[in-house]
Amino acid sequence: MWSLYTYHHLLAFLLTFLSYVLLHASRKTFSNVKVSISAQWTPSALQQNGSNSSLSPGETWEENQLFADVEEATLFLGALDSIFLFSYAVGLYISGVIGDRFNLRYVLSFGLCGSAVTEFVFGTLTEWLHFYNVYFYCILWVINGLLQSTVWPCVVAIMGNWFGKSGRGFIFGLWSACASVGNILGAFLASSVLKYGYEYAFLVTSVVQFAGGVVVFFGLLTSPKEIGLRDYSETGLRSVTRDSDSQHPLMNDDEDALCDEYSIQQRDEELEPQPKAIGFLQAFCLPGVIPYSLAYACLKLVNYSFFFWLPFYLCNNFGWKEVQADRLSVWYDVGGIVGGTVQGLISDVLGKRAPVLAISLLLAMGALVGYSHSPNNQLVNGALLATTGFLIGGPSNIISSAISADLGRQGALQNSQQALATVTGIVDGTGSIGAAGGQYLVSLIESKLGWMCVFYFFIIMTGCSVLFIIPLLYREICSLCRDSQARTHQL
Amino acid sequence: MTAGVTTSTICLCTVFIVLFNVYVDSQDTDAQLCQMCEGTVRQDSPVWDFCLTKGHIRGRCCFRNNTSNVDTIIGLDLANCSISHIEHLYNSSTAFIILKIADLNLNTLRGNASWEKVEVKNNAKICQGQTNICNQTVQMPWDCPENSFCSPYGPGFFECSCLHNFHGYKCLRQGEFPIVKVLGILTGSTVVVSSLLWFTQRRKVKNT
Numbered sequence: 064m065w066s067l068y069t070y071h072h073l074l075a076f077l078l079t080f081l082s083y084v085l086l087h088a089s090r091k092t093f094s095n096v097k098v099s100i101s102a103q104w105t106p107s108a109l110q111q112n113g114s115n116s117s118l119s120p121g122e123t124w125e126e127n128q129l130f131a132d133v134e135e136a137t138l139f140l141g142a143l144d145s146i147f148l149f150s151y152a153v154g155l156y157i158s159g160v161i162g163d164r165f166n167l168r169y170v171l172s173f174g175l176c177g178s179a180v181t182e183f184v185f186g187t188l189t190e191w192l193h194f195y196n197v198y199f200y201c202i203l204w205v206i207n208g209l210l211q212s213t214v215w216p217c218v219v220a221i222m223g224n225w226f227g228k229s230g231r232g233f234i235f236g237l238w239s240a241c242a243s244v245g246n247i248l249g250a251f252l253a254s255s256v257l258k259y260g261y262e263y264a265f266l267v268t269s270v271v272q273f274a275g276g277v278v279v280f281f282g283l284l285t286s287p288k289e290i291g292l293r294d295y296s297e298t299g300l301r302s303v304t305r306d307s308d309s310q311h312p313l314m315n316d317d318e319d320a321l322c323d324e325y326s327i328q329q330r331d332e333e334l335e336p337q338p339k340a341i342g343f344l345q346a347f348c349l350p351g352v353i354p355y356s357l358a359y360a361c362l363k364l365v366n367y368s369f370f371f372w373l374p375f376y377l378c379n380n381f382g383w384k385e386v387q388a389d390r391l392s393v394w395y396d397v398g399g400i401v402g403g404t405v406q407g408l409i410s411d412v413l414g415k416r417a418p419v420l421a422i423s424l425l426l427a428m429g430a431l432v433g434y435s436h437s438p439n440n441q442l443v444n445g446a447l448l449a450t451t452g453f454l455i456g457g458p459s460n461i462i463s464s465a466i467s468a469d470l471g472r473q474g475a476l477q478n479s480q481q482a483l484a485t486v487t488g489i490v491d492g493t494g495s496i497g498a499a500g501g502q503y504l505v506s507l508i509e510s511k512l513g514w515m516c517v518f519y520f521f522i523i524m525t526g527c528s529v530l531f532i533i534p535l536l537y538r539e540i541c542s543l544c545r546d547s548q549a550r551t552h553q554l
Numbered sequence: 555m556t557a558g559v560t561t562s563t564i565c566l567c568t569v570f571i572v573l574f575n576v577y578v579d580s581q582d583t584d585a586q587l588c589q590m591c592e593g594t595v596r597q598d599s600p601v602w603d604f605c606l607t608k609g610h611i612r613g614r615c616c617f618r619n620n621t622s623n624v625d626t627i628i629g630l631d632l633a634n635c636s637i638s639h640i641e642h643l644y645n646s647s648t649a650f651i652i653l654k655i656a657d658l659n660l661n662t663l664r665g666n667a668s669w670e671k672v673e674v675k676n677n678a679k680i681c682q683g684q685t686n687i688c689n690q691t692v693q694m695p696w697d698c699p700e701n702s703f704c705s706p707y708g709p710g711f712f713e714c715s716c717l718h719n720f721h722g723y724k725c726l727r728q729g730e731f732p733i734v735k736v737l738g739i740l741t742g743s744t745v746v747v748s749s750l751l752w753f754t755q756r757r758k759v760k761n762t
Binding site for chain 2: 074123259271277280283284290291
């Protein structure tokens, strides 16, 4: 398998990996500086025997009154998260379609650089100019969501162009660690620069992201066809099953190679500047897209709530410092990386994805109960975080990457090849809507009912995502049983 | 006790204020103070006696005799002024205040704890020797937040100033960010990596 890959494949892997790492790093910056930003937006809260007083000098302690107190600022921060995710979701539906129609490289670079500029204006410029305005922040974050949404469908499509179905689970599982690596990078960057002021955290991550966009523009090859190598396209979802059970892997590859060459020749002859892309509704109606999208909506809610709120929760609940909380929140992502890779590998070996996901999610519900009762001990908390990350982040990574690639390359797409970005956009877009609704709910539940109820909410959502996968699970288990029966009959 | 002055019960009060080592920050405050009521320093007030040797009188104020252009107020006679609000007087370090009050329900500014020596004679309460509230043995009503320290700012007043190397709003920021160095390194490495990738990757692109 590995001899099929050249160093071009490695570079494509690394560049797409890097793009999403930088994107997530800058997203993580926002969640890691929430405590500092809400301190910047509010006056000092001094309450003595029920009477409010103010510290002097006023410029140092009382001047900024964007919000009256930290609770209001927190609600607004939750609202900003929701706004971002909603516009990200809308953008995903659009960008998937755009990515399948336009040059993936241009769309990707534009998204990276544009988003970097927006983040710079949001975090750094407003602070340098001391211009704090609620509507301005909201508008900027909507624009940021739309621009960032261009990245994920493009990188998944590019990966789908370079890497075929063999080992897809493992490679995509490893590759989908990019989100978690980005979170870790963002956490470290933010915590090391935070002492200079939160505006410098935004400055560093947005400049690095802009640089990433430039590098991608000059260095990325969107598909092996660009330099004359073979493209890995499939002819059916059932070929995944055939691959793992197959007694004749070589024949499989040869068959596909023939089909590939034929289709490439056809395309060359047609001299079409843009390959035919699938319609949005058509992509929506592909088998498996809707259940996985809905399951992903619930799962992404939980995943993103940890992502956005974990440092804040650790500071508020245990009283730890923001820098410590940022460093500890890394463990969730470490768990997610390991989970995505290991579960991707298992699902490759098994040939089926749904059973692996279902088991992991059921165990995740238990892990959430355990985490909600975590003691005030950083070591134990970190270990529980890593476990929870493994069990929730793993399925989340797989659905958004390997499964999207599976769905976008299945048998129903015989006539049109370009569906990968569209399907990825749909799955991730639905996921983001779920996550968006969840963010505001989290801050609302927390302010009214406390953190324990937030965890109950997460457990319910995880349960719902299992429910959505049940039809697919049933189908896959049946086919597993049938195949093992067929094998025993052959013997 | 609030940070402001409790003045609600002042009525028909007579105020003599002798200020040592005071520098009132703005010209506006000078004008405000000296023109709070009409007239000039009265000859039977302690401010008059004090000012004869130490400075010259202008309106209700006594200014220090000094060669620099800065006018420092060292005395203030606000007798029979019917003052109800004297908050802005405390923009400066007041060392010595004499308050002659007709209605003795007035609480002395900041209470007895603000002054080392408090005497009452002839309807006048004399408060002398401002204490440093930051050094109080009695528990302070509140502490300065993180990264700041307490410094006195008037009788019973204090301000929280940022510690060394801390600056900005709420003293949250520490040190100077090396922006030029960081941007320089990032730009340089971006140029290098982009050129490298261009030569190894995109130059080989075949146009179909």
